[in-house]
Amino acid sequence: MGSISLEEFDKLRSAGVPGLDCRPTNDFAENHIENTINASINGSFEYMASCFFNKDDKLVLICNQFNSAEAFLRLESEGYLDLHIFHYDMWTKEKSSLERVKAKNAKSHLRVMKDVSNAEDWELLHVKGVRSAPLKEIIKTRELIVDGDVLYCGNGHKSMAAVSYLLSKNIITTDIIGGLSAMLVESPDLEI
Numbered sequence: 001m002g003s004i005s006l007e008e009f010d011k012l013r014s015a016g017v018p019g020l021d022c023r024p025t026n027d028f029a030e031n032h033i034e035n036t037i038n039a040s041i042n043g044s045f046e047y048m049a050s051c052f053f054n055k056d057d058k059l060v061l062i063c064n065q066f067n068s069a070e071a072f073l074r075l076e077s078e079g080y081l082d083l084h085i086f087h088y089d090m091w092t093k094e095k096s097s098l099e100r101v102k103a104k105n106a107k108s109h110l111r112v113m114k115d116v117s118n119a120e121d122w123e124l125l126h127v128k129g130v131r132s133a134p135l136k137e138i139i140k141t142r143e144l145i146v147d148g149d150v151l152y153c154g155n156g157h158k159s160m161a162a163v164s165y166l167l168s169k170n171i172i173t174t175d176i177i178g179g180l181s182a183m184l185v186e187s188p189d190l191e192i
Helices: 006-014 025-030 045-052 065-077 103-112 119-124 135-140 157-168 179-186
Strands: 019-021 059-063 083-087 113-115 150-152
Touching: 006 059, 006 083, 025 157, 045 065, 045 135, 045 157, 059 065, 065 083, 103 113, 103 150, 103 179, 135 157, 150 157, 150 179
Parallel strands: 019 059, 059 083, 113 150
Antiparallel strands: none
């Protein structure tokens, strides 16, 4: 898949067309374009995209060159028809980064942790005492999350999606790197 130019991307952004960053969560956290939302192609990509966007929305998919065709085809097969690809390595302007919590330090954030997994997944496995705030519910009711909350999910994809979405709404949160999977290994003292 070919990429639109930086100039075309700037025009679409100026027109209010949202950017959906499909790169892995770690790449997004290290460097991303401000006010874009991350839905890692390595996670529940189509589900996360559907949480944020309608199928008739015009979208710019921000991708690495190696995953642009896959991202495009996966959303196209879901019925998204107005998609444009922008290769992230063409971005030469200011980049943003996110501070994140290491899984081994999760216990010190228990009082502000929220699990953004689907309700069914939360029922099966979650950190004891942590409230459920599913990604879809956060989008409907942003008041479920406040500045300073630390978000997690099974592997960290939905939580990064939530962090990026909330940041675009000026709500500052962070996530736990690797989510519950990483906490099970790096924080064995947590009650699950």
